[in-house]
Amino acid sequence: MDFQPIERPAHAFQQPVTAAQLQAVCHRVFGPGGRVSSATELGLGMYNTTFRVAVEGQERPVIIRFAPEPGRQLRSEREFMRNEYATVPHLAVIAPLMPRVIAADWSHDLVGRDYLVQTLLDGVPAAEGLRAHPRPSWTGFYRRIGEIAKTVHAVRGPAFGTVSQAAHATWSQAVIESLHDIAADLDAANLEAADIRKTAELAAEHHAVLDEITEPRLLTGDLWTVNIMIAANAPEPVITGVFDLDRTSWGDPAADWPIRMASAKQDERLAFWESYGEPERGPAAVWRSRVYEMRHLGAVRLEHHRHDDAGAVGRSYEAGAAVLAALT
CATH class of the missing domain: 3.30.200.20 (Phosphorylase Kinase; domain 1)
Structure with a gap:
């Protein structure tokens, strides 16, 4: 061998x-x-x-x-x-x-x-293959991610929570439990978890805002460039496959990773919204998005810690402080 x-x-x-x-x-x-x-x-x-x-x-x-x-x-x-x-x-x-x-x-x-x-999926990983294409051609790639996310988000589920253990009748219960789990993991890693615990407290206090989401939808959990294959030697980046969707859950589509990533920068990824549709921007939706961002930051913090990236761990606290200030 x-x-x-x-x-x-x-x-x-x-x-x-x-x-x-x-x-x-x-x-x-x-x-x-x-x-x-x-x-x-x-x-x-x-x-x-x-x-x-x-x-x-x-x-x-x-x-x-x-x-x-x-x-x-x-x-x-x-x-x-x-x-x-x-x-x-x-x-x-x-x-x-x-x-x-x-x-x-x-x-x-x-x-x-x-x-x-x-x-084995055909193609090359997008995280590597995109660099072979001029940036103006990336818009079609991000537009296609928007189409895929929209298609997945249309799938309805039986309850809120992970797909394998959808156990919550309300969205707030699922969000609060996930925040408590992240805080417990931070504790076990000897990392400060006060910002995540505060977010859980605010989520419980204002659970009615979260519970405006009444229909569980399928969330990809991790759909972005690192989990996408594109065609090799194609004139433009064409998506040929999607893989490693192991963080799937039932919840609010606005809480999904591709929504967060599409909102992160004002560049070619704006094409995502052309196919997905513009996100809701009312006060309740904005408040929920901040809760989701704190949850993302907590999960990312654990991943950075696992891979010994102290600088990125520190930056997650700086970002969390700004989001938490706006949340309160």
């Missing part, structure tokens, strides 16, 4: 998988003849450990993703891979863009971690 893992420090969040473990997975999924000829770890993701694997007898390589060990998963990031798997039927509206699940295994008897085997 040509085995090419990424060398990481022993304390790194993304823990290694051995060649023998990969081979054992492929024997289970593809049978005794499923011999691995090559396995290359992919480095764009920051949560799961992901390999592109060529298996004898298979026409195309496959993607094998390993979730973090249960003990390494945060309270606010519990069983993301299982959540992604539970979301597959609801993402039928964008099925041509999604990888197909070949196998899912939560038994932990081969690796001690959840894993998914999926088909």
